[in-house]
Amino acid sequence: MTDNYQQLIQQLGTFLDAGQIITDEARRLAYxxxxxxxxxxxRVVLRLHNQHQVIAVIRACAELNIPHTYRAAGTSLSGQAVSDSVLITLSDQWRRHIIEDNGLKITLQPGVIGADANRYLAPYGRKIGPDPASINTCKIGGIAANNASxxxxxxxxxxxRTVDGMTVILTDGTVLNTRDEASKAAFRRSHASLLSDLTELRKEVDTNPALKDKIQHKYRLKNTTGYALNALTDFSDPIDILEHLMIGSEGTLGFIADITYKTVIEHPHKASSLLVFSTIEQASEATSILATTPVSAVEMMDGRAMRSVADKAGMPEFIAHLDLEAAALLVETRAGTHEELLSQCDAIMASLSAFTVIASVPFTSEPATVNTLWAIRKGMFPAVGAVRETGTTVIIEDVAFPVANLAQGVRDLQALFAQFGYHEAIIFGHALEGNLHFVFTQxxxxxxxxxxxxxxxxxxAELVAVKYQGSLKAEHGTGRNMAPYVELEWGKAGYQLMQRIKRLFDPQGLLNPGVIINDDPHAHLRHLKPMPAADDLVDRCIECGFCEPVCPSRTLSLSPRQRIVLYRELQHRRRNGDTAGAKALDTVFQYQGIDTCAATGLCAERCPVGINTGDLIKKLRTDKYQRFLPIARWTADHFATTTRLIKTGLGVAHSAQxxxxxxxxxALSNTARRWSHNSTPQWLPELPTINRHQLTESGNSQAHGEKKVVYLPTCASRTMGQQPDNPDQRPLTEVTLSLIAKAGFDVVIPQxxxxLCCGMPYDSKGMTEPAAQKSQQLEETLWQASEQGKYPILIDASPCAKRSVESFSRLMNIVEPVGLVLHYLLPYLELKRLHETVMLHVTCSSRKMGLENDMLELAKACASTVIVPEHIQCCGWAGDKGFSVPELNAVSLEPLKDQVPPDCRRGFSNSRTCEIGLSHHSGVPYQSILYLVDEVAR
Structure with missing residues (x-):
C-alpha cells in the first residue's frame, strides 16, 4: 500500500471506528x-454512518489526491460500483425517510431500498416513479445516481422527471440542499464560478442548433448514456441544472445524501394479459397501437426468450409449442376502479382487432395468474444464467431504438447474435419505449x-447508436461498459460538453474515475471478472446481490454474494497450487464465511437462480464438525438422555444465577468465552427455566372422536420453560394443550x-447422517401417530415444522402454531381482542413457508396493535448460534429495540429458541403466539 493510502488510513482512524475501515485483503475482495x-x-473499503463522515472522507481523499467511489447496493450491471481505490459504502444508518403532503412527496436517504419506499407510500396510494426490476434490493442512492427506470x-x-430536490455533497465537501433557500443562497455566493460556468454551457447549447436537436432527440428515448445533457435544455436556473445533472451521474459528480421525489399514483386495480403474435413485426405494430390505449406496461419477448422459460413450473402450456419466429407482448393496465379497469381491458383488446393473436392468456386480475405471467418476464434473465457453462458469466445489455424501428432493430440484433455465435441470446424489454434487453453468456x-x-x-454500438440513432444504455447506466462508446453515440460536440461538465464538478478527477468519461477505447475489455468453478451448489451465482437485504450476517461478516466470491477465490487458489494464499484465505473464511452464516436459506428466496448459499455452508461444516461426529451419533442414539442433560444444564445455570x-x-460467562476463544456458550439473563410440565398418555383421550391433533413438542419446548420475567410462566406444552382443549380437539402424543427430534441440530452443522436418522425416526413415529396422515400434526416451532415438511417422504399434514390455529382451531373458538400493543416476529422459516400474512392476521385478531419491526428478516439465532456466536444474533436484531413502542410490554413468535434472543435484544419478553391466542380464546 502506498504512503498516500497509509496516510489516509491514519487520518480516517481519527474520526472513524476501526470497524468502519476495511483493509484486509479478503474482505476488500468480497466487498x-x-x-x-x-x-x-x-485498497480501502469504508462503511460510513452519516453525512459528516462522508464530508470528512471526501476532504481527506482530496487532500491526498486519492480517488473514491460511492456504492449503495451494488446491483449495478455496467461496472459503475467497483473501485481499485477507496470504496465508500453506506451502513444501515442511511435509511431515514420523510413523507410530505399526504404522500405527494417523499424524502429518502440513499440507503433506503426502493421497495421499502413504496411500502411507506402504500397507505397513501402512491409510489416512487422509478420501478427497476431490482427494486427489492437496489437502493435510492443507486436508483437516482443511475436514473434507473x-x-x-x-x-x-x-x-x-420526478426529482423535487436533493442534498448533494460536492468534491470539495460543500453541502447543497436544493430545497432550502438559505442553502441555495449560500451556495450561489460560495460557488458563483461553478454556477456561472453551468449557465455558460446552457447558452452554448442554446446557440448550437445541431447539438440542441441531438439532445432533444436523445431524450425522447430512454437514455442513460453519458450525463443528462437535457438539464442544459430543460432548465435555466443553474442550481436546477446542477440538480438534474446529478441524476444519472453515477457518482462521478458528487454524492447524493438525500433526494425528494414527487410520487406517482399506485392504482389499486390492475390486470395483465399475455398476447402472442406470429412475428416480431406483428408484435411491434401492435405495440404502436397499444401506445395509444390506457396501458401502463407492454413487455416484449422474442421467440427464444419465450422458449427459455417454457419448462418452468406454472407456465401456460402453449409456450412450449411456439416457434422461434413468434413474439409475445405482456400487457398491463391499471385503473382507479374495477369498472374502469374492465372498460380499459375491453378498449385495449378492441384496438387490436385487426391483428391475429395466435395464443393468449386473456386479461385477468387473479393474483396467481398475474404472478405467473410476470414470472415469465422476470424469469428470463435467470433462465439464461441457470443454464450457462460453468466459468462463463451472464451479460445483459440494454439499448433503445426509436419505436418506429423496433422490429427491424430486433431483426438486426438477432443477425448479430448469429454472426458472432451467441446462439443462446434472447431479447425482451419495454416495448413502449423501444427499450430492449438482450441476454447472452460470455x-x-x-x-x-x-x-x-x-x-x-x-x-x-454501430447498429444502435449510428444506424438507428438510438441509446446504447437506456436504463442501466453508462458505467465502464459503455464509456468507450459515449462519443460514438453523442458525437464530438456532445462528448466534449460532458468532459467539461466532469472537470467543472471534479477538477482533480477523483470521483469514480473511468466511469462515463474514459479515454481508453478498450476500457470495457479490461478488469474482467473471473468466474471460476467452486461448487455446483453456487456456480450459477451471477453476483447480483439480490440476496443481501435478507441475510442476517451481512453487517457482521459476509453476505451470500460475498461468501461465494471468497469461496470462488479460495477454490481458484487451491487449484492453482497457491497453498499459502489458500491457507490464509481459508483462515479468514472459517469465521467470516462458515461460522457466522445463519444458513437460513432466505437468500434462495431472493436469488434469481435459486441458490441457497446456506446449503454450501452446511456442506463445508461437514468437514469442520467431522471430529464431533461420534458424539453426534451418541446423542442421536440417546436423545432422551441428551435432553435430560440439557434440562440439568438449565437448572444449574439458574441456580448459579x-x-x-x-x-x-x-461477567463469568464473558470471561469463560474469552479464555476458551469463544468455544463456550454465551449465558443470557433470558435463559429459560426448566419445563417441568409432564406430557402423559392421559392426553390421548377419545372424548371427541375424529377431532384429533397429533402434537409433537419440539426438543426445545420439551426442555425449556419460560424466562423469569415472562407474564405467563406456563410452559409452552401446557399452553398448547389448553388451547387445543378449548377448541374441543383430542390430543395424540407420539410414543x-x-x-424424537427433526434432525435440525445436526443438519445445521452439516452432520447429514444423524440428521437423516432422526428425521426418518420422526417420520415413522408421526406416520403411525397420525394414523397414516389422517390427522393434522402440530410441531410447535416453525423451523422444525418446515424441516419436517421438506424432509418427509410420506404425505402428512404438518402445521406450526399459526397454521394449527387458523386452519383447525379457529372455527371452534371465539377470540376477544386485547386493547394492547404487541411485537410480532415472523421467523425466517415462517417467511419461507409463506406464513407472514397468516401470522400477522392471527396476531391482529388477538391484539389491537401489532408491530412487525422493519429490516429484520431473520433473528440470527440460527439453531444454537445465539449461544455460540451471539454477535450474529446481536447484529440481526440491532434495529429491534428502537422499534418497540413505549406502551408495548411483550412480543410473540413461533420458535422457542428465537424468542430467547428476541427477548434479550428487544427489552420485552417474547413467547409463542399460542400464549396470545390462548389468552384471548373462549
Missing amino acids: GTDASFYRLIP GMCCGTAQNSY GFDVQSEIDRYGAFMDAV SLLGEHRMT GLND
Whole structure:
C-alpha cells in the first residue's frame, strides 16, 4: 500500500471506528464486487454512518489526491460500483425517510431500498416513479445516481422527471440542499464560478442548433448514456441544472445524501394479459397501437426468450409449442376502479382487432395468474444464467431504438447474435419505449473470447447508436461498459460538453474515475471478472446481490454474494497450487464465511437462480464438525438422555444465577468465552427455566372422536420453560394443550416422545447422517401417530415444522402454531381482542413457508396493535448460534429495540429458541403466539 493510502488510513482512524475501515485483503475482495462482469479490488473499503463522515472522507481523499467511489447496493450491471481505490459504502444508518403532503412527496436517504419506499407510500396510494426490476434490493442512492427506470416507469416517471430536490455533497465537501433557500443562497455566493460556468454551457447549447436537436432527440428515448445533457435544455436556473445533472451521474459528480421525489399514483386495480403474435413485426405494430390505449406496461419477448422459460413450473402450456419466429407482448393496465379497469381491458383488446393473436392468456386480475405471467418476464434473465457453462458469466445489455424501428432493430440484433455465435441470446424489454434487453453468456478466460465480445460490442454500438440513432444504455447506466462508446453515440460536440461538465464538478478527477468519461477505447475489455468453478451448489451465482437485504450476517461478516466470491477465490487458489494464499484465505473464511452464516436459506428466496448459499455452508461444516461426529451419533442414539442433560444444564445455570446474580453471571460467562476463544456458550439473563410440565398418555383421550391433533413438542419446548420475567410462566406444552382443549380437539402424543427430534441440530452443522436418522425416526413415529396422515400434526416451532415438511417422504399434514390455529382451531373458538400493543416476529422459516400474512392476521385478531419491526428478516439465532456466536444474533436484531413502542410490554413468535434472543435484544419478553391466542380464546 502506498504512503498516500497509509496516510489516509491514519487520518480516517481519527474520526472513524476501526470497524468502519476495511483493509484486509479478503474482505476488500468480497466487498468490492458488484453485479457487473468487472473486477476491481479496492485498497480501502469504508462503511460510513452519516453525512459528516462522508464530508470528512471526501476532504481527506482530496487532500491526498486519492480517488473514491460511492456504492449503495451494488446491483449495478455496467461496472459503475467497483473501485481499485477507496470504496465508500453506506451502513444501515442511511435509511431515514420523510413523507410530505399526504404522500405527494417523499424524502429518502440513499440507503433506503426502493421497495421499502413504496411500502411507506402504500397507505397513501402512491409510489416512487422509478420501478427497476431490482427494486427489492437496489437502493435510492443507486436508483437516482443511475436514473434507473423499469417496466412501467418510461421516461415520464424516472428520477430525472420526478426529482423535487436533493442534498448533494460536492468534491470539495460543500453541502447543497436544493430545497432550502438559505442553502441555495449560500451556495450561489460560495460557488458563483461553478454556477456561472453551468449557465455558460446552457447558452452554448442554446446557440448550437445541431447539438440542441441531438439532445432533444436523445431524450425522447430512454437514455442513460453519458450525463443528462437535457438539464442544459430543460432548465435555466443553474442550481436546477446542477440538480438534474446529478441524476444519472453515477457518482462521478458528487454524492447524493438525500433526494425528494414527487410520487406517482399506485392504482389499486390492475390486470395483465399475455398476447402472442406470429412475428416480431406483428408484435411491434401492435405495440404502436397499444401506445395509444390506457396501458401502463407492454413487455416484449422474442421467440427464444419465450422458449427459455417454457419448462418452468406454472407456465401456460402453449409456450412450449411456439416457434422461434413468434413474439409475445405482456400487457398491463391499471385503473382507479374495477369498472374502469374492465372498460380499459375491453378498449385495449378492441384496438387490436385487426391483428391475429395466435395464443393468449386473456386479461385477468387473479393474483396467481398475474404472478405467473410476470414470472415469465422476470424469469428470463435467470433462465439464461441457470443454464450457462460453468466459468462463463451472464451479460445483459440494454439499448433503445426509436419505436418506429423496433422490429427491424430486433431483426438486426438477432443477425448479430448469429454472426458472432451467441446462439443462446434472447431479447425482451419495454416495448413502449423501444427499450430492449438482450441476454447472452460470455467467457473471458481466453483472449479469443474477449476479442469476440469486443467485436460484437463494436457492432452493437454501430447498429444502435449510428444506424438507428438510438441509446446504447437506456436504463442501466453508462458505467465502464459503455464509456468507450459515449462519443460514438453523442458525437464530438456532445462528448466534449460532458468532459467539461466532469472537470467543472471534479477538477482533480477523483470521483469514480473511468466511469462515463474514459479515454481508453478498450476500457470495457479490461478488469474482467473471473468466474471460476467452486461448487455446483453456487456456480450459477451471477453476483447480483439480490440476496443481501435478507441475510442476517451481512453487517457482521459476509453476505451470500460475498461468501461465494471468497469461496470462488479460495477454490481458484487451491487449484492453482497457491497453498499459502489458500491457507490464509481459508483462515479468514472459517469465521467470516462458515461460522457466522445463519444458513437460513432466505437468500434462495431472493436469488434469481435459486441458490441457497446456506446449503454450501452446511456442506463445508461437514468437514469442520467431522471430529464431533461420534458424539453426534451418541446423542442421536440417546436423545432422551441428551435432553435430560440439557434440562440439568438449565437448572444449574439458574441456580448459579440465583446465587451469583445477573451481573456476576454475565461477567463469568464473558470471561469463560474469552479464555476458551469463544468455544463456550454465551449465558443470557433470558435463559429459560426448566419445563417441568409432564406430557402423559392421559392426553390421548377419545372424548371427541375424529377431532384429533397429533402434537409433537419440539426438543426445545420439551426442555425449556419460560424466562423469569415472562407474564405467563406456563410452559409452552401446557399452553398448547389448553388451547387445543378449548377448541374441543383430542390430543395424540407420539410414543417415545423424548427420543424424537427433526434432525435440525445436526443438519445445521452439516452432520447429514444423524440428521437423516432422526428425521426418518420422526417420520415413522408421526406416520403411525397420525394414523397414516389422517390427522393434522402440530410441531410447535416453525423451523422444525418446515424441516419436517421438506424432509418427509410420506404425505402428512404438518402445521406450526399459526397454521394449527387458523386452519383447525379457529372455527371452534371465539377470540376477544386485547386493547394492547404487541411485537410480532415472523421467523425466517415462517417467511419461507409463506406464513407472514397468516401470522400477522392471527396476531391482529388477538391484539389491537401489532408491530412487525422493519429490516429484520431473520433473528440470527440460527439453531444454537445465539449461544455460540451471539454477535450474529446481536447484529440481526440491532434495529429491534428502537422499534418497540413505549406502551408495548411483550412480543410473540413461533420458535422457542428465537424468542430467547428476541427477548434479550428487544427489552420485552417474547413467547409463542399460542400464549396470545390462548389468552384471548373462549
